[in-house]
Amino acid sequence: MTTKNAGLAKKLGYKNVRAYLEGEPAWSKAGNPTYSMKSYVEKGNIVLIDLRTSEKAVNGRVKRAVSVPYDDLEDRMDDIPRNAPVILYSDDAEEAIDALDDLRSEGFKHVSLVKGNYSGWVHSGGEIVTGAIASTEISWVRILGPGEITVADFKKATDGGDPNVFVIDSRTPDEVAQLGIFKNTVNISLDEIPNRMHEFPKDKMIYVHCSTGARAEMAFQELKKNGFKVKFLFLTISDPICDCEILKP
Amino acid sequence: MRIHPKKIFLLGVLALFAFTGCTTQKSQVPTAVKPATEKVAPQPKDILKGKIAGKSNKAKNIQIIVGKGDKAKTIMLKFNDSTKGLEFAKKGEAAIIKFKMVGNDKVATVIKPKLAKLPEGVLEIKTNELMGMYESSADMVVIDARPASRYAQGHLPGAISIPVPKLKKEQETVLPANREQLLVFYCGGPT
Structure with missing residues (x-):
């Protein structure tokens, strides 16, 4: 896309055109901030966090924001799903950047800031809520992509509550030996899946998981291609929301 | 009882990579289900x-x-x-x-x-140089070439959104009038 647009601009007669090929992922990885659009802060499926003190949040906060003062952020991290897009604001630009760094280094994949922090939001005419904070609970539900299962469905299957599901753990035997395995689950590493397909039930739904969802998705694609009814869990299984029982070796 | 978060988190980080991309996101690429009996032609x-x-x-x-x-x-x-x-x-x-x-x-x-083959006369810019230009408040227009939805989620400071189809359609009307203006295009990584 970068090269296409740069080429178009060049054709239109622009003389100074540069292409930042590494793009947004490299920008974020280098510790730099990204900013979300107002409409996304208002309507996106996000976790919006007010880093200021509770008193300030009571006096006025961005609509839908959860009050998590920066001092409490570390303690509250496990309440935020790792896959959720997280948007932060403060009244201290440095604090917002620090929080962004903290979350990214904890494994959060999509963290951005509100442009101009709280005052920027107010200036842009964004909606404000005032008054007592009824709850600081963080509730976020992933909008599932094709082939994904909910954590609840996955938990039901590993708890043994869904006999029509065959659960595959696609991690390596070494990882399973070290970390344990969920109940009602068979360990068949991604590597072995193509050679062991004949063992899998065609009449059951297959759920695949791994440690983050990356290998599970590969296994999902492979099984789907071969005509299986299959879904996968796109979740870092250490995420506290995945509270499934583990059998230790 | 849960898997110890710290241990598995390290494993997670190794396997994890931002899933942004210039092409369609993974969640938007449904693949056709093939019956198991179908023979795939040898490549x-x-x-x-x-x-x-x-x-x-x-x-x-x-x-x-x-x-x-x-x-x-x-x-x-x-x-x-x-x-x-x-x-x-x-x-x-x-x-x-x-x-x-x-x-x-x-x-x-x-x-x-x-x-990626760069169009003639277009120079690549690396992260460090771009950061330096932000620091020195260089006179530049940063343009996000990804779809508008990706821009909305998170974009570089001060960047404007011009997805490829928009630039194709609206041409120079969405770009600065001054042809000497430095333009920096980016997206979600190499395609």
Whole structure:
């Protein structure tokens, strides 16, 4: 896309055109901030966090924001799903950047800031809520992509509550030996899946998981291609929301 | 009882890579279900070009998406200690993989990066240089070429959104009038 647009601009007669090929992922990885659009802060499926003190949040906060003062952020991290897009604001630009760094280094994949922090939001005419904070609970539900299962469905299957599901753990035997395995689950590493397909039930739904969802998705694609009814869990299984029982070796 | 978060978190980080990309996001690429009985025609070539969809060091597996749009296919390869250029098999990046068949498996022998060809007269800019330009408040217009929805989620400071179809359609009307103005285009990484 970068090269296409740069080429178009060049054709239109622009003389100074540069292409930042590494793009947004490299920008974020280098510790730099990204900013979300107002409409996304208002309507996106996000976790919006007010880093200021509770008193300030009571006096006025961005609509839908959860009050998590920066001092409490570390303690509250496990309440935020790792896959959720997280948007932060403060009244201290440095604090917002620090929080962004903290979350990214904890494994959060999509963290951005509100442009101009709280005052920027107010200036842009964004909606404000005032008054007592009824709850600081963080509730976020992933909008599932094709082939994904909910954590609840996955938990039901590993708890043994869904006999029509065959659960595959696609991690390596070494990882399973070290970390344990969920109940009602068979360990068949991604590597072995193509050679062991004949063992899998065609009449059951297959759920695949791994440690983050990356290998599970590969296994999902492979099984789907071969005509299986299959879904996968796109979740870092250490995420506290995945509270499934583990059998230790 | 849960898996100890700290331990598995490290594993997670290794396997994890931002899933942004210039091409369609993974969640938007449904692949057709083929009946199991259908025979896949043997591939005469021993080279695959496309975007790396995933790599697992533990499983010694690489997935590459070959073809575009509805014809896009995900192909799984194995790799081993003699595979050359493994550092170029990064999720989301374009690569050219040479492979050989070992039994039923495709085993990657050489992986090369598929470098984006820059239009004539366009220079690449690296992260450090761009950061420096932000620091010195350089006079530049930063343009996000990704779809508007990706821009909305998170974009570089001060960037404006001009997805490729928009620039194609609206031409210079969406760009600054001054043809000397420095323009920096970016997206979600190499395609």
